[in-house]
Amino acid sequence: MAKQQTMTRRSFLRATSLASVGIALAACAPVPAGAPAAGSTAAAAPAAGKTQIRFHARIGSQEDALYDMQMPKFMEANPNIEVVKESFPGAEYNAKISTMLAGGTLGDVCWSALGGATIQFATSQGSVAPIDDLVASENVDLKQWYEGCLKGITVNGKLMGLPFKSHPGLAVVYYNQTAIEAAGKEVPKAGWTQEQQVELAKALTTADGKQFGYLPSEKGTQAITFLYDLFQTHKVAPKPDQMVGSDTDMWASGALGMYQGGTSISVFGKTIGDKFKWMVAPNPIGPGGVGGSDYEVDAQCVTTATKNPTEAFKWVQYLTSKDSGIQLGLIGGTVGGRPDVYGAPELLKFPFRVVFKEIMDNAQASRITANWRQSEAETALLQLTQPLWAGNEKPTPAFLDSVTSQIQDILDKPKP
Amino acid sequence: MATTEQRIRTLVNNQSQPIGRARKNLFKQRFGTFVLYILAILVALAFSLPFFWTISSSLKSAAELYVFPPTFLPETIRWKNYSDVFSLAPFATFISNTVIITALAMVGQIISSAAVAYGFSRFKFPGRDALFFLVLSTMMLPWQVTIVPTFLLFRYLGWINTFLPLIIPSYFGSAFYIFLLRQFFMTIPRDLDEAAKLDGASSVRIFWSIILPLAKAALATVAIFSFLEHWNEFIGPLIFLNSPEKFTLSIGLRYFMDNPFEGDEPREAILMAASLIVALPPLILFFAAQKYFVRGIVTTGLKG
Structure with missing residues (x-):
């Protein structure tokens, strides 16, 4: 009878040890000449004669819609450039960029912002590059963008990107027109005062707690006492335990007569639908004689890792062009940081954008902490x-x- | 002297006392069970309320989601939210990517962890215990410590933006599953191994034909945990994947969430629909594999 072939433990261990050594030796072998470098993350080799630009985008409904719209148009106008979009979640975007920078896999163009001193961090980290030389070599007229926006993304005297989106901060008061008319009051207009705002808020606050007159923003505010009075003295703002959902939830549901927000809150108009009429007004004039605003800027930047800065800058210019800025507005939300965008007839047909333009044209300079914290x-x-x-x-x-x-x-x- | 009638009456009285006590005890028992059931139902409802709220929100329009005060039942059921999940983002691609990664990683984790656990549970060799403690000690390392060298390793290998970093490490075992399976294997009597050895079976044959079939409950447990781990994994795909066509469901859900400091068009209802789609396979797997838990408890493999 033939001896049954069985694998003993010793032979199994011998075989796996030899296999492991073989795999280790193979892994340690030098990369053959001509092969792509380790760590290469190109999605696919670019077509012959084309320069590939890796663009790190944020996932978001407005921005995704814009990129999907503009990328084909840009590549048609620039047949030698291929833009490859790599999208990352917004909340983890900065961490992803830092990871890619540390791992040597950073692409050519990335988003950044003044908010949270993001662009300052990016500059100190070394992920974004100054574009002054590119601006000069491409003869870019910087007057296309709001000066305040450009100042906001200038770090240590160097321009670190071009303004992609911009707004005047929490300088807008959204008001429930239906509720105001029902209360027999006049809607707020530019130049109204804080005292007028308090009176209106009192008229809009119902005793049953189903509607509050005003929800201010607590961020960056100097007038703590004024805010305190809104919450505790006049009782026109919902306290933390009276909040139902987020502040935008309460605004969209009609639980707020007035709400202080940025220009992007206008997208909630689709959610509000026919529930109530709404409009916007600038912040009321305070004791300082102004309504309070500051430039907030999102930028598109050329990274320090790019090997094709000219092509990367072309894409940056396209994203920050008048056409892109207008498209952002038509899609819904914050628009490009350019006077010709804020004043574009296509956007001014929306009455709230007329108010946005007035605020933006007179917005105050951005204020961030000197130590970027x-x-x-x-x-x-x-x-x-x-x-x-x-x-x-x-x-x-x-x-x-x-x-x-x-x-x-x-x-x-x-x-x- | 008591009459017969009196004696009978006394007997009947004495017997009815235990019967009455028994009835009282039965009532107490049933009442206690009833109270426990009510408590269990209330607690279950409290824990499952967020899930039912998710279902309800997934069928509402965006405007209805922001009604104040909030309503539980949607006024008009909006099934379009579920189709929007697939039209607003390449969700089908995310699903297939996640299935591929999860399936391959799960298989690797089960096979490798079982093999290692078999070695630790069945063989005595010098340094076995020290090696086992070394394996266990790797559980103490937080992922924040290992992610940087791991990333640099995969970058060197050219695996960034591929599925390999998410699959291959699973074929090298997992400390927790090795521990779990080792403990289970140790409850399987060695009599079975010895009987098989007498019949000429090798260690590998014993592992494949005897240990693994008897460990179905433990393997099902490992499968469920592994499935959940890889199905819901977020940090790994975020760090190692760059191209949207390679993203998994955990990153795909971000397509329906707002960017910080910015108001995008609200998509919470669609996010709820997407979340339910993502949660469905783990739920189905859990209920399908429940029976293996019960069988494993009562079965040890010994007969007669």
């Missing part, structure tokens, strides 16, 4: 002032001094 300071301010809005503290000099000193500790930290 904007997010840290804003987060701390929100946390420290929560007891005020909840009614657990009053804006006494001692309380405000405590908040100020803790914020100052953050402002005294060195740049990251």
Whole structure:
């Protein structure tokens, strides 16, 4: 009888050991000449004669729609350039860019922003490159964009990108026109005062708690006492325990008579539908004689890793062009940071964009912390002032001094 | 002297007392069970309310989602949210990518972890315990510590923007599953191994034909955990994948979420629909594999 062939444990171990050594030797073998370098992440080799530009985009309904619209048009106008879009979730975008930079896989064009000192961080990290030389060599007229926007993305005297989207900050008061008319009041107009706003908010606040007159933004505000009065004295703003969902949830559901927001809140018009009529007004004039605003800018930047800066800059220019800026507005939301976009007839047919233009043309300069710790300071301010809005503290000099000193500790930290 | 009638009456009285007590005890028992059931139902409802709210929200329009006060049942059922999931993002691609990665990684994790666990549970060799503790100690390393060298390794290998970093590491075992399976294998009597050896079976044959079939419950447990781990994995795909056509469902859900500091058109209803689509396979798998848990508890493989 033939001896049955069985694999013993020893022979199995011998075979797997030999196989493992073989695999290890193969992995350690040098890369043959001419083969692509390790770490290459090109989705596919570009077509012959074409320069491939890897563009790191944020996932988002408005921006995705714009990129899908503009990419074919750009590549048709520039047949020697192929744009490859790589989209990442917005909340993890900065971390992804940092990872790619550290791993040597960063592409050619990326998004950045003034908000949260993102572009400052990106500059110090070395992921975005100054474009002054490219602006000069391509004869780009920088007057196309709002000066305040350009200043916002200029770091250490160098322009780090071109303005892609821009708005004047939380400088807009969205108001429920239906509710105001039902209360027999006049709608707010440019130049209205804070006292008028408080009176209107009181008229819009119902006793049953189903509608509040006003929800201000707590971010970046100087007038803590004014805000405190809205919450606790006049009781026209919902306290934290009275909030149902997010602030935009309450606005879209009609639970707010007025709401302080940015230009992007206008997209909720589709959600509101016929529920109520709404319109916008600038912030009321405060004691300082102005309504309060500051440039917020999103930028498209050329990365430090690009090997094709000229082609990358062409794509940046296309994304920040008048056409792209208008398309952003037609899709819905914040538009390009250009006067010719804010004043475009296609957009001004929407009445709220007329108000946006007036605010943007007169917006104040951007203000970020000198040490770039904007997010840290804003987060701390929100946390420290929560007891005020909840009614657990009053804006006494001692309380405000405590908040100020803790914020100052953050402002005294060195740049990251 | 008591009459017969009196004696009978006394007997009947004595017997009815235990019967009455028994009835009382039965009532107490049933009442207690009833209360426990009510409590269990209430707790189950509380835990499952977010899930039912997700279902309800997935069938509402965006405007209805923001009604104040909120309503549980949608006024008009909007099935279009589910088709929007596939039209607004390449969700079908995300599903197929996730299925491929999950299936391959799951198979690798089961086979490799079972093989390693078999070695640790059945063989005595020098340094076995130390090696086992070394394997267990890798569970103490947080992923934040290993992700950087791991990324650099895969970058060197040219695996970035491929599925390989998400699949291949699973073929090298997982400390938790090795531990779980080792403990289970140790409950399987060695009598079976010895009997098989007497019949001329090798260790590999014993592992394949005896240990694995008896460990179905444990393997099903590993399969479920592994499936959930890879189906829901977010950090790995985020770091290693760049092209949208390679994204998985966890990143795909981000297509329906707003960017921070910016108001996009609200898509929460579509996000709820997408979330349910993503949650469905794990739910089905869990209910399908439940029976293996029960069988595994009562079966040890010994007969007679």
